[in-house]
Amino acid sequence: MTARFEIARLGAQGDGVVDIGGGHLFIPFTLPGEVVTAAREKDRAQLLAVLEPSPERIAPVCRHFTECGGCAIQHLEAGAYHAWKRSLVVHALKAKGIDAPVGDLVACAPHSRRRAAFTARNTETGLHLGYNRAFSNVLVDIEECPVLLPVIVEAAGVLRHLAGIVANTSKPFRFLVTATASGFDVAAADCGKPTEAIRRAATDFVLKAGIARLSIDGEIIVEAVKPTLTFGTATVMPPPGAFVQAVAEAEAAMAGLVIGHVRKAKKVADLFSGCGTFALRLAANAEVHAVESDGPALAALDRGFRFAGGLKRVTTERRDLDRRPLTFKELAAYDAVVFDPPRAGAEDQSKQIARSDVPLVAAVSCNPVTLARDLRILIDGGYQLKSVTPIDQFLWSPHVEAVVLLEKPKRRR
Numbered sequence: 351m352t353a354r355f356e357i358a359r360l361g362a363q364g365d366g367v368v369d370i371g372g373g374h375l376f377i378p379f380t381l382p383g384e385v386v387t388a389a390r391e392k393d394r395a396q397l398l399a400v401l402e403p404s405p406e407r408i409a410p411v412c413r414h415f416t417e418c419g420g421c422a423i424q425h426l427e428a429g430a431y432h433a434w435k436r437s438l439v440v441h442a443l444k445a446k447g448i449d450a451p452v453g454d455l456v457a458c459a460p461h462s463r464r465r466a467a468f469t470a471r472n473t474e475t476g477l478h479l480g481y482n483r484a485f486s487n488v489l490v491d492i493e494e495c496p497v498l499l500p501v502i503v504e505a506a507g508v509l510r511h512l513a514g515i516v517a518n519t520s521k522p523f524r525f526l527v528t529a530t531a532s533g534f535d536v537a538a539a540d541c542g543k544p545t546e547a548i549r550r551a552a553t554d555f556v557l558k559a560g561i562a563r564l565s566i567d568g569e570i571i572v573e574a575v576k577p578t579l580t581f582g583t584a585t586v587m588p589p590p591g592a593f594v595q596a597v598a599e600a601e602a603a604m605a606g607l608v609i610g611h612v613r614k615a616k617k618v619a620d621l622f623s624g625c626g627t628f629a630l631r632l633a634a635n636a637e638v639h640a641v642e643s644d645g646p647a648l649a650a651l652d653r654g655f656r657f658a659g660g661l662k663r664v665t666t667e668r669r670d671l672d673r674r675p676l677t678f679k680e681l682a683a684y685d686a687v688v689f690d691p692p693r694a695g696a697e698d699q700s701k702q703i704a705r706s707d708v709p710l711v712a713a714v715s716c717n718p719v720t721l722a723r724d725l726r727i728l729i730d731g732g733y734q735l736k737s738v739t740p741i742d743q744f745l746w747s748p749h750v751e752a753v754v755l756l757e758k759p760k761r762r763r
C-alpha cells in the first residue's frame with residue numbers, strides 16, 4: 351500500500367520510524383521530520399519519494415548506497431550522524447536505568463577499514479564479490495567502497511579472480527579479506543571442498559599476485575608471507591579467520607582508553623583476549639593473564655609475547671568464559687580486569703566480577719544492549735561508572751563500540 355508518511359525519529363538500525371496505530375513502521379533511507387511516500391509491507395516500507403527533505407539530508411558518498419546492504423546511513427550530515435550513533439549507547443544505558451555521562455563519539459575516517467567480510471558467488475554471469483543487498487541474497491559487486499582501505503578496493507579484481515578459483519559451489523560463500531602489514535590475509539569459508547587442481551591454481555595465483563596467505567575453512571592452502579599485525583611492541587601472526595578489530599585507528603583508540611585506566615595495575619586479567627590486541631599492549635606495564643576460547647588465537651598471542659622482548663610476563667588460558675567464567679575468588683589475584691566479549695556480552699562473567707573486589711574494570715563492547723545489561727550487574731555489585739566512550743568503528747552502519755571504565759571503592763573494614 352502506497353501512502354504518505356512523516357518520519358518521527360531514527361531507529362536503532364538507522365531506518366526512519368513512523369509511529370502508527372500503536373506500532374512502528376520502519377522506512378530505510380529517511381530522516382526525522384521528513385515527509386515521504388513509501389510502499390508499505392507489514393512493519394517496513396520502501397521509500398518511493400522524499401516530498402519534504404530534512405535540512406540534515408546530504409548526498410551519499412557511495413554510488414552503491416541504498417543498493418548495497420553494507421551501509422545504512424550515509425544520507426545524514428556528520429554532526430547529526432555522530433549524535434545519533436552516540437545516542438544508541440545513551441538509550442541502551444537508560445533502558446537499564448543507567449544515567450551516565452556518555453562522552454563524545456570517537457569518529458571513524460572513511461577509507462580506513464582493514465577487514466572486509468565479503469560474500470562471493472559463482473553464477474552464470476561470472477563470479478560476483480561484494481556485499482549482500484539489505485534483506486536479500488543478491489550481491490552488489492564492489493567497484494567502489496568509501497569505507498574500506500583503498501588498497502582493498504583497488505585489489506577487487508585480483509580478489510574476485512581468487513574467489514573464482516576457490517569457488518567449488520554455486521552457493522554464496524564467505525570471503526574475508528584482512529589487509530595486514532605483510533599483505534592480504536584471505537580466509538574463504540563454505541566455498542566447497544578444494545580439489546587438488548583448485549589448490550594448485552590458487553597457490554600459483556596467490557604467489558603471483560603477492561597475497562600473503564589463503565585459507566579455506568581454516569586450512570592454510572598457501573602462505574607466501576606470514577600475515578602480521580602489531581600490538582604495541584609485539585608482532586602477531588593471527589590464525590586464519592581469527593577475530594581482528596576492523597579499523598586500526600579504532601583499535602588504537604580503544605586500547606588507549608583501556609591502558610590509561612589500568613596504568614597503575616600490576617596484574618591484569620584480559621578476558622576474551624583474542625590474539626592479544628589489549629594483552630600485548632598492557633604487558634608493557636603489567637603482568638597479564640589472557641583468557642580466550644579460541645586456541646589458535648591464544649597460541650598466536652603467546653608467540654607474539656615470546657618474540658617481543660621487554661614485556662612483563664603474559665600467561666594464557668583457553669577457557670569458555672560463558673560456561674566457566676573466572677570466579678570472584680580467582681579474580682582476587684588481579685588489580686584490574688579488561689573484558690571484550692562478542693555481541694552476546696558477558697553476563698555470567700560480569701556476575702563474578704560484580705562479586706569481586708577488583709578495583710579497576712575496563713569493559714569493551716560491540717553491542718550497547720548487552721553492554722548495558724552487564725554494566726547493570728557491575729553497578730549493582732558496587733562498581734562506579736567513571737566514563738563511557740562510544741567509538742564509531744563501523745562507519746555508516748548501525749553498529750557502535752564502547753569502552754566503559756569502572757572502579758570499585760575499597761570496602762571499609
Ligand SMILES: C[S@@+](CC[C@H](N)C(=O)[O-])C[C@H]1O[C@@H](n2cnc3c(N)ncnc32)[C@H](O)[C@@H]1O
Nearest residue numbers: 593622623624627642643644670671672690692
Ligand atoms: C570482540 S572479540 C575481542 C578480541 C580481542 N579482545 C580483540 O580486541 O581483538 C571477542 C573474543 O571473544 C572470544 N570468545 C567468544 N566466545 C567466547 C567464550 N565463550 N569464552 C571465551 N572467549 C570467547 C572470541 O574468540 C574473540 O576472540
